[in-house]
Amino acid sequence: QGTAEAAEKIRWKVPVAFGTNLPALGDNIVYVADALKAASGGAVQFKVFEPGKLVPPFSITDAVKDKKIEAGYTWIGYDQGKIPSAPLFAARPFGMEPWEFTAWWFDGGGKELGEEVYAEHGVHPVLCGIIGPETAGWFRSEIDSLDDLKGLKIRFAGLGGKVMQKVGASVTMLPGGEIFQALEKGAIDASEFSMPAIDQKLGFDKVVKFNYFPGWHQTYTAFHFVVNKEVWDGLEDSTKALIDMACTAGVMRNLSHGEAIQGAVIKGFGGKGVTAGRLPENILHELQGITREVMEEEAARDALFKKVYESQEAFSADYKYWKGLAYLPRNF
Amino acid sequence: MEFSEILCVLMFMSFILLLFTGFPVAWVLGGVAVIFTLIGWLVAEHTDLLADSFYTIDWAYTSAVVDRIWDVMKNWVLVALPMFIFMGLMLDRSGIAAQLMNNFVRLFGRVRGGMAVTVALIGILLAASTGIIGASVVLLSLLGLPVMLENGYRPSFAAGAVCSVGTLGILIPPSIMLVLMADRLAMSVGDLFLGALIPGVLLGVIYITYMLTYAWLVPDGAPAPEHVEPITSKAILEMFWAVLPPAGLILAVLGTIFLGLATPTEASGVGAFGALLLAWANRKLNLTVFREVCEQTTKTTAFIFAIFLGATAFSLVFRGLGGDELIEAFLTGLPLGPNGIVIAVLLCTFILGFFLDWIEITLIILPLVGPVIANLGFDLVWFTVLFAVCLQTSFLTPPVGFALFYLKGVAPTGVTVAHIYKGVIPFILLQLAGLVLVFIWKDLVTWLPSVAYGN
Amino acid sequence: MTDDIRTASPAEVDHPDDHDRLHELLHHAELPHTAFSSNLDRQVRRLGSWASWIWLALVGVIVLNVTLRYVLGEGRIEFEEIQWHIYAFGFLLGLAYCMEADDHVRVDVVYEHFSLPTKAWIELFGIFFFLVPFAVLVLWYAVPFVIYSISINEVSESPGGLPARWVIKAVLPFGFFLLLVATLSRLSRVTALLFGWPAVRPRPGKNTVAKG
Ligand code: NA
Numbered sequence: 001q002g003t004a005e006a007a008e009k010i011r012w013k014v015p016v017a018f019g020t021n022l023p024a025l026g027d028n029i030v031y032v033a034d035a036l037k038a039a040s041g042g043a044v045q046f047k048v049f050e051p052g053k054l055v056p057p058f059s060i061t062d063a064v065k066d067k068k069i070e071a072g073y074t075w076i077g078y079d080q081g082k083i084p085s086a087p088l089f090a091a092r093p094f095g096m097e098p099w100e101f102t103a104w105w106f107d108g109g110g111k112e113l114g115e116e117v118y119a120e121h122g123v124h125p126v127l128c129g130i131i132g133p134e135t136a137g138w139f140r141s142e143i144d145s146l147d148d149l150k151g152l153k154i155r156f157a158g159l160g161g162k163v164m165q166k167v168g169a170s171v172t173m174l175p176g177g178e179i180f181q182a183l184e185k186g187a188i189d190a191s192e193f194s195m196p197a198i199d200q201k202l203g204f205d206k207v208v209k210f211n212y213f214p215g216w217h218q219t220y221t222a223f224h225f226v227v228n229k230e231v232w233d234g235l236e237d238s239t240k241a242l243i244d245m246a247c248t249a250g251v252m253r254n255l256s257h258g259e260a261i262q263g264a265v266i267k268g269f270g271g272k273g274v275t276a277g278r279l280p281e282n283i284l285h286e287l288q289g290i291t292r293e294v295m296e297e298e299a300a301r302d303a304l305f306k307k308v309y310e311s312q313e314a315f316s317a318d319y320k321y322w323k324g325l326a327y328l329p330r331n332f
Numbered sequence: 333m334e335f336s337e338i339l340c341v342l343m344f345m346s347f348i349l350l351l352f353t354g355f356p357v358a359w360v361l362g363g364v365a366v367i368f369t370l371i372g373w374l375v376a377e378h379t380d381l382l383a384d385s386f387y388t389i390d391w392a393y394t395s396a397v398v399d400r401i402w403d404v405m406k407n408w409v410l411v412a413l414p415m416f417i418f419m420g421l422m423l424d425r426s427g428i429a430a431q432l433m434n435n436f437v438r439l440f441g442r443v444r445g446g447m448a449v450t451v452a453l454i455g456i457l458l459a460a461s462t463g464i465i466g467a468s469v470v471l472l473s474l475l476g477l478p479v480m481l482e483n484g485y486r487p488s489f490a491a492g493a494v495c496s497v498g499t500l501g502i503l504i505p506p507s508i509m510l511v512l513m514a515d516r517l518a519m520s521v522g523d524l525f526l527g528a529l530i531p532g533v534l535l536g537v538i539y540i541t542y543m544l545t546y547a548w549l550v551p552d553g554a555p556a557p558e559h560v561e562p563i564t565s566k567a568i569l570e571m572f573w574a575v576l577p578p579a580g581l582i583l584a585v586l587g588t589i590f591l592g593l594a595t596p597t598e599a600s601g602v603g604a605f606g607a608l609l610l611a612w613a614n615r616k617l618n619l620t621v622f623r624e625v626c627e628q629t630t631k632t633t634a635f636i637f638a639i640f641l642g643a644t645a646f647s648l649v650f651r652g653l654g655g656d657e658l659i660e661a662f663l664t665g666l667p668l669g670p671n672g673i674v675i676a677v678l679l680c681t682f683i684l685g686f687f688l689d690w691i692e693i694t695l696i697i698l699p700l701v702g703p704v705i706a707n708l709g710f711d712l713v714w715f716t717v718l719f720a721v722c723l724q725t726s727f728l729t730p731p732v733g734f735a736l737f738y739l740k741g742v743a744p745t746g747v748t749v750a751h752i753y754k755g756v757i758p759f760i761l762l763q764l765a766g767l768v769l770v771f772i773w774k775d776l777v778t779w780l781p782s783v784a785y786g787n
Numbered sequence: 788m789t790d791d792i793r794t795a796s797p798a799e800v801d802h803p804d805d806h807d808r809l810h811e812l813l814h815h816a817e818l819p820h821t822a823f824s825s826n827l828d829r830q831v832r833r834l835g836s837w838a839s840w841i842w843l844a845l846v847g848v849i850v851l852n853v854t855l856r857y858v859l860g861e862g863r864i865e866f867e868e869i870q871w872h873i874y875a876f877g878f879l880l881g882l883a884y885c886m887e888a889d890d891h892v893r894v895d896v897v898y899e900h901f902s903l904p905t906k907a908w909i910e911l912f913g914i915f916f917f918l919v920p921f922a923v924l925v926l927w928y929a930v931p932f933v934i935y936s937i938s939i940n941e942v943s944e945s946p947g948g949l950p951a952r953w954v955i956k957a958v959l960p961f962g963f964f965l966l967l968v969a970t971l972s973r974l975s976r977v978t979a980l981l982f983g984w985p986a987v988r989p990r991p992g993k994n995t996v997a998k999g
């Protein structure tokens with residue numbers, strides 16, 4: 001027990017937004033909590049509460065703000081209605097690659113912006129997990145042009161949902177548990193939720209057979225450990241460092257885990273009669289155009305959104321030189 | 333025992349005891365939550381008893397009840413609840429039950445026990461259209477009891493038949509109880525509706541079988557009427573016309589849910605609209621009816637949600653003190669196998685059902701035991717349907733049995749409480765038999781959802 | 788097992804309608820009314836009765852939504868949100884309305900055998916130790932909850948959802964405020980019975996339920 005002689009004792013109830021049974025989407029906080037407990041010799045311990053057990057998933061940041069709970073683990077895109085710039089830190093259409101996002105967060109001023117935006121709401125966000133692109137959705141029939149999306153009843157979240165709405169789809173936000181039933185029964189025609197391994201766990205592959213890629217609407221999905229700012233500021237430096245380290249490790253482990261488990265699932269699609277398709281490039285270009293409109297509208301509406309958006313765009317503009325030259329083309 | 337565990341036990345015991353003061357359940361739940369927050373807070377402030385645990389709570393923690401209530405407010409699945417209530421009340425006013433009774437009696441009335449069977453069939457139709465227990469029992473009592481008694485049925489048998497058939501509505505979908513259960517356990521409402529359909533109808537069939545057997549074994553218990561009109565093609569046609577509206581409504585509600593044309597919420601609204609049209613077609617619709625149905629919908633919805641709000645505060649504090657883990661440790665620590673644990677839970681539910689009604693049990697007990705049972709590897713839909721069948725008996729078990737009490741309120745003179753109690757006993761036993769069947773043949777629940785998903 | 792488990796019997800129910808009979812069957816303690824309670828109750832009842840019409844609106848919105856979706860192939864998230872706005876408004880305003888009608892669920896297996904003064908004492912203690920603390924707790928924390936929503940100009944988190952979130956959020960403290968108002972009225976009836984203050988006021992009409 002020698003390592004933790006000076007560590008302050010932390011016993012926090014930590015509510016999460018996604019079930020810890022969901023691979024990559026929800027299980028990362030368990031890794032982080034276990035790592036913290038072990039590294040601190042038992043001084044820093046989290047008790048993870050499944051979605052809705054303490055506070056509803058959409059209210060985690062709110063509850064942290066009011067110190068109802070010290071901390072939570074969530075996808076801050078859910079704060080969209082309260083903090084317009086929040087989705088940029090969580091997922092965005094035609095955004096960065098996952099490691100590009102972490103580069104922006106850790107080295108491109110993202111962390112400072114995130115902390116600035118959330119400081120106003122009394123919350124300290126710690127990037128604590130990230131996964132790669134989601135699928136572009138599960139569809140009942142093939143998608144060959146934007147017209148095929150028009151009039152579709154589709155479940156779509158976040159900024160991507162706004163794009164879909166502009167395309168002419170009727171967008172709805174079903175809770176995760178109702179998606180399968182709604183898809184199966186035709187109450188909706190299509191849905192996105194997460195990556196293939198997670199979607200499979202929810203059974204989408206059983207009922208709709210066209211799974212489209214790439215995940216244009218969420219090129220990265222980042223998760224944050226949100227701590228009440230007063231609580232965070234009051235922590236000893238060693239504890240802050242411990243949490244920062246565990247979360248940074250969590251980011252790497254989460255990205256790795258998410259990448260590790262998708263291939264096998266997609267490989268198995270054939271046996272289940274699922275077609276994995278790519279949206280044609282012309283559709284993607286059109287969607288990108290509409291995305292730009294949506295982003296500019298949002299930027300005009302909210303100064304902080306504009307600031308964060310411009311920071312991301314500026315970072316990506318520079319990163320592009322490296323990205324375009326350094327990596328092998330994707331089909332190698 | 334850890335101090336937090338002692339607090340949990342005390343909290344649960346105080347809740348149960350305080351309920352019997354007769355103060356409204358909703359406020360007892362909310363009040364107990366506040367009192368135990370105060371205790372937890374004082375203990376944490378002034379002692380070290382909770383220091384090493386995750387189970388310190390304070391006012392800020394309990395204030396998360398606001399976020400939880402907000403989550404109830406924006407829950408669009410639960411929108412179905414007031415709509416099904418509205419539909420039930422409107423249907424109650426539409427006069428279709430009376431039409432059914434008149435027409436069915438002409439067909440089945442000639443058989444021994446036929447009138448009880450008529451009541452059962454109407455009960456099943458009403459149950460599948462909506463299922464407000466109070467309305468069903470009162471309606472069936474007013475329509476069926478006098479006819480049966482006039483024809484020499486034994487009061488106990490007639491009363492038992494009306495009570496038990498009237499409670500089928502809570503099990504046969506659509507059902508507000510199943511909507512609430514699905515919400516609490518984060519399950520699909522449609523799955524639960526599909527899962528409960530066969531067990532619900534099966535219970536109806538068991539009742540009818542019992543009624544016919546009883547009439548056959550006890551000839552003067554449920555005799556055939558002395559003067560019967562012959563069955564004419566006209567009577568058959570009229571019955572057909574009488575069955576058409578409720579059948580249409582059932583199709584509109586259940587059909588659209590099961591065929592995937594609508595979500596349960598949409599179906600509930602369309603069903604409410606359908607009931608409204610039926611009432612209008614039967615010339616029963618006027619401003620007074622409108623107002624009374626709307627007002628009663630507000631009150632019924634409010635008393636269910638009041639308990640919901642109290643329960644959400646109670647669970648928050650109970651959970652904050654480690655109550656969930658305590659229950660899980662207790663259940664999994666029982667010297668029983670997984671099946672034994674399910675039986676133990678159902679037995680407790682059955683016993684609680686004597687004193688509490690479905691709302692409290694659904695909102696407090698089910699969320700505590702559901703996850704434990706799911707962790708044991710059981711199908712949650714199957715377990716929830718078992719739980720629902722078990723709760724259905726709570727309507728019939730004295731001293732707090734709502735069906736009994738509604739029946740007593742409107743029963744003709746000559747039907748005593750003794751008759752009612754005696755009459756429901758065989759039906760409670762039949763329900764337990766149904767419970768055993770569902771327990772043994774899980775397929776009764778799981779088959780329909782699995783077929784619907786085309787596996 | 789006694790025969791008189793419920794006080795209402797068909798003979799006492801003069802209203803011919805089944806619907807009202809159902810209502811008559813609910814068990815109520817016949818506390819006396821005071822001038823104060825009559826006034827407050829009238830307001831609560833008026834508000835509740837008025838608010839009840841929204842269920843018709845809810846039916847309308849759902850039918851409209853379904854029609855748009857399945858006939859015209861057009862789904863509107865606004866309509867889906869209006870649905871739960873209406874429902875939340877309905878059940879929160881209903882809390883006070885239900886309180887006024889004394890329709891909140893009680894476990895009355897023992898309660899029904901108590902004398903009226905005993906029931907009144909239970910009501911007094913219940914109001915002070917359970918109902919008021921709970922309602923005050925919710926109210927206390929719901930107000931800043933609404934103010935925060937106003938201060939950040941919160942809108943729906945769904946694309947295309949409704950603006951002005953604070954409006955529906957404000958229904959929460961409003962509903963609990965009304966509940967406290969209805970509680971105050973009931974409290975005056977309890978103290979009128981127990982302590983003779985405020986003065987009991989005879990109420991026209993023998994029956995407090997069939998006011999429809
Ligand atoms: Na039903």
Ligand code: NA
Pocket residue numbers: 685686687688725726727728729730731732733734
């Ligand atoms: Na009972």
